[in-house]
Amino acid sequence: MWVALQQPLEELNKAKLEGKRVTRAETQSLIVRLREEKPELKEVYSKVLQIVNYQLWSNIKALANFRKNGKKVGKLRFKGRGWFKTMNYNQSGFRLEGRRLILSRVGAIPIKLHREIEGKIKGVIVKREGSGKWHAIFQVDRQKPLPKTDKAVGIDVGLKHFLTDSEGRKIESPKFYQRTLERIKVIQHSLSKKKKGSKNREKQRIKLAKVYEKLTNQRNDFLHKLSRFYVNNYDVICVEDLQIQNMVKNHNLAGRILDASWGKFLHMLSYKAENAGRMAIKVNPRSASKERTEVEDRDYRASLNILKRGLSGLGRPLEPAEMKPLLVEMPASFIVEAGSPFR
16 A cells, blocks of 8 residues: 555656656556556555545645645655555445455454444445554445424534534533643653653553544544534524634634634534535624624624524524523533433
8 A cells, every 4th residue: 555655656756857747547557557566465455546546636636726825835745654544445345244344355354333324335444543443434325314494503613612502502612632631741751751663662652642542532522423413403504614724823722722623513514414405504704793782692692693694695584582592501521421412
């Protein structure tokens, strides 16, 4: 796998220096030739190698778009052995039999399913974490649409409360990174004292990787469950079109903003809404909380204004509530432990 990506990338960089043009078909044929020359590549399913070439050209396209937007872009660099951590089985080369995942050229692997898979499996991504653990991510096509709810909601994200919505819910920010920071510092300090290349250093590196892995899993679990709740219960979800990259330039707030993972939450809302036939609408983020009358809660008023802007873009008025809802504060543990925040 490492060779299958390294050689085409070297050819691309070489051609660029010489002023030549290399096409995607040419790098694809290069991988086919490498498969004949390198016996180890014959142990990799052919479609997996094709996806490697696809990923390479997707990265090149992304860099080209950055360049068009005026951003400084260098050349793609390959970091060497041990950095390639995923295998993508797209459409074929895999099957699931009970609690065993069967991969072409690999064999049958016992797995632990976190939940039953609903729908037709379209692909499997096998990923190795820094701690040495392996995960299989199933890409599923769900044909069954969610029932209409005829409900809309506005969401305002923040630091003290992860979000406040237009129905009066206030979800506490879980602050996963802040809660784990002290342990990370201790392990990093211990790692820095270990001799490079030693077994003790590798053990400490794996220990640190496991802490970060747990942190990532906790955060993703929270974000997936919260975004799923809103997609399941609302036809229209209105949020601010936040420019996270600009916001983190404020060094005093950068760490807290990144820990909150607003960008990932909004991304999850977007793709889950699209897959479910819902609408996730991004509205202009101009000081929504300032467009308010005399109200006790600023974040709640902001969520109402976000909802109002989103509905106005659809040509639908915001129906005023007969009375202000009771603002209910809920800890993040309600979401993580219960699976769905407001059952």
